[in-house]
Amino acid sequence: MKRAVLLLALLLSAQVQAAPFASGNAAEGKKFFDQNHCNRCHVDMMGGDGSEIFTRPDHKVRSASQLVSQINFCSGNAGIRITHQDEQNLAAYLNQRYYKLP
Numbered sequence: 001m002k003r004a005v006l007l008l009a010l011l012l013s014a015q016v017q018a019a020p021f022a023s024g025n026a027a028e029g030k031k032f033f034d035q036n037h038c039n040r041c042h043v044d045m046m047g048g049d050g051s052e053i054f055t056r057p058d059h060k061v062r063s064a065s066q067l068v069s070q071i072n073f074c075s076g077n078a079g080i081r082i083t084h085q086d087e088q089n090l091a092a093y094l095n096q097r098y099y100k101l102p
């Protein structure tokens, strides 16, 4: 019995880890993105609402770790301070809406 519970716990935790940014909150990420005008440079580059930067055929981000690096690179460049939780929220948002990385 104890063993079965342990096995179940292991299975569940493996499942949670399988989804990237499981600790991120996409709704909070969207709020942060909009409030900090994350798309302002992307709009200058791509036109429209700027979101084509994420969906252009030669977009840069191809993995969860690249997404995290790019978020930190952009916010650093733009002088926007982000916490680890903000980073995870932004990643969850962008991944859910655009990248759909496994």
Ligand code: HEC
Pocket (backbone or CB within 6 Å): 033, 036, 037, 038, 039, 040, 041, 042, 053, 054, 058, 059, 060, 061, 067, 070, 071, 074, 075, 077, 078, 080, 090, 094
């Ligand atoms: C100061 C201008 C600027 C601001 C503000 C900015 N970015 Fe960017 N962002 C860029 C540039 C330039 C690129 C394209 C980099 C490239 O193509 O090498 C980019 C690309 C990206 C990409 C990768 C797109 C791809 O090709 O897959 C992500 C993700 C991203 N930005 C997230 C953010 C987030 C999140 C914020 C707000 C915290 C933000 N950016 C704010 C300039 C900016």
